[in-house]
Amino acid sequence: MPRAATAATWDMTASNRIARTRSFLTTLCLSASVAVAAASPGPGEQEVPDAFEVCLACHAYEPDEAPLEGPTLWGIVGRQIASVDGFEYSDALRRHPGTWDRATLDRFLGNPQAFAPGTRMDMGGLRNERERAEVLGFLEQLKPAADAERTDDD
Numbered sequence: 001m002p003r004a005a006t007a008a009t010w011d012m013t014a015s016n017r018i019a020r021t022r023s024f025l026t027t028l029c030l031s032a033s034v035a036v037a038a039a040s041p042g043p044g045e046q047e048v049p050d051a052f053e054v055c056l057a058c059h060a061y062e063p064d065e066a067p068l069e070g071p072t073l074w075g076i077v078g079r080q081i082a083s084v085d086g087f088e089y090s091d092a093l094r095r096h097p098g099t100w101d102r103a104t105l106d107r108f109l110g111n112p113q114a115f116a117p118g119t120r121m122d123m124g125g126l127r128n129e130r131e132r133a134e135v136l137g138f139l140e141q142l143k144p145a146a147d148a149e150r151t152d153d154d
């Protein structure tokens with residue numbers, strides 16, 4: 001009965017995986033509540049706005065986080081377009097000149113394919129202006145705290 005044995009093995013692997021995912025999610029929830037409870041959040045501890053949740057499937061956003069399907073968004077504002085070392089961008093994005101600032105991000109996020117036809121970012125775009133503003137405000141915080149202070153002093 002090799003077939004049944006294989007099925008049983010698969011079941012065990014699957015339930016292991018579910019158990020692992022569950023404890024991972026618990027950890028995530030715990031860190032989220034810690035972040036919300038902190039009086040002044042440090043880098044990477046900001047509360048994630050609802051509109052950003054869709055991005056989490058493909059993007060890491062904390063320093064030193066392992067990359068997902070998309071490049072990390074840590075330090076995105078002020079960064080040259082398509083410039084994360086070792087990430088394989090589409091030609092569409094790699095050939096796009098400029099840096100990411102509020103205006104370029106607003107256009108890209110509103111309609112990725114219109115901004116960079118052929119981009120691999122497989123996402124319809126955030127058509128809602130308020131949602132884009134929420135995401136942009138969050139992206140602007142993804143930088144070291146010292147950097148933020150220096151900007152304030154300027």
Ligand code: HEC
Nearest residue numbers: 055058069070071081082083089090093119120121122123
């Ligand atoms: C289905 C996966 C997916 C989702 C969902 C997604 N992205 Fe992306 N994103 C990518 C990929 C892949 C790239 C690289 C695109 C390319 O090379 O053309 C990318 C690129 C980017 C870039 C350019 C980064 C750089 O280094 O130049 C930004 C900014 C970005 N995404 C922001 C977002 C935000 C904000 C959201 C949520 C509103 C989001 N993405 C949702 C997959 C995704």
